[in-house]
Amino acid sequence: MSVLTNNLDLFLRAFGQTLQLFAVSAVLSLVLGTLLAALRVSPVPVFRGVGTTYVTVVRNTPLTLVFVFFVFAYPLLEILKIDEYTAAVVALTLYTAAFVCEVVRSGINTVPVGQAEASRALGLTFTQMLGNVVLPQALRSVVPPMTSTMIALLKNTTVASGFAVFQAGNIRETLADQGDNVLIGLLWVALGFVILVMPLTYVQQVFEKRWSVAR
């Protein structure tokens, strides 16, 4: 217990950073992933190609490599300077978006084709159909896998510790430097993540319950 109480400030600061990194990347990857899913079901072959290529490339790349690219390789291109924190957000967002895209697309596939036909027959454009009819129904059926993807993102934020972005993954180093018991420290970190994940699970239950009534 003393490992935690003596370093409470460190734990709070680190998990605060983790939460911030997660929240920003979660919102951005949900938006980007949904756009990618829209590309993948678009009637325009070029758009479909872009979406498919993105998912194939990014989903098959280890997250650490994505980080390496944005922290070490990307600055050499000298396009736009970004700090390590931004690089971490970009890496997490681009990586998670590929998974979000596939989750959303699986949801789109659960919506009966008649829903799209009825929308088209009424004169809705592709974007109107997707936004008003298909996506709202698709997102209802993907709450559990989407929650899993978001939990994975929360835990993936620790990869940033290898790239000079301070968050919960760095607690161990600091404890080791101070000569504290690292094993106990890591158990507290693990408990911290369990506590952070619990609200996500709760949000999942709320959405599942609310949307099951509306059907």
Add this chain to the structure above:
Amino acid sequence: MTAASAPPMIRVAGVDKFFGPLHVLKNVQLEVPKGQVVVVLGPSGSGKSTLCRTINRLEPIDSGVIEVDGQPLPAEGKELARLRADVGMVFQSFNLFAHKTIVENVMLAPVKVRKTPAADARKTAMELLERVGIANQADKFPAQLSGGQQQRAAIARALAMKPKVMLFDEPTSALDPEMVQEVLDVMTGLAKDGMTMLVVTHEMGFARKAADRVIFMSDGEVVEDSTPEAFFSAPKSNRAKDFLGKILTH
């Protein structure tokens, strides 16, 4: 056609369509003048549903011409969406938007496509629901309604766009027998009000009562095109005689 100034509402000329090796529409010719109700009959697999779906390009055709109100069907895109807005369609499986209430179903296209203010769209929607007899179900979700009520809601949804023509693709085929009549009553009412309608159906009673013309299709071809009286009392082709013999005996 007599009056050259007024093009037919629907003109289908020399239309062919294939599903892989299957020739589902064979050189189909069909005209539906304004205000007429045309019923398409035929055995299943004769291509009548496909024909109905080609008219708003839910099924693209391989060759031939389809015109709606004198306008050839454009390729997929904004222009086609505009044309579809003027062509109402009612499906066999209703296809109401499952996540929206009945009144929201009816309002959606007027608000999004026609940019009607929501309050006006709601008012019109409620009038239409009144007309099809389900105004008291307005705030329920589609799954809470019976099949007949859902199909009447689907008709109201199509009418909300003030279409020039209505396509019905076997509107009563998915209904329990006791609900068929309530849907047919709504359709008969529409026909009396002068709506131009193309109706694919197996309801011979509706064809007799409400149709101006009957088209009989078999194996992808239009075999007969006549008045209901002529078709039911004296079909010309053997295929039509055979078909009527099968359905009218039981």
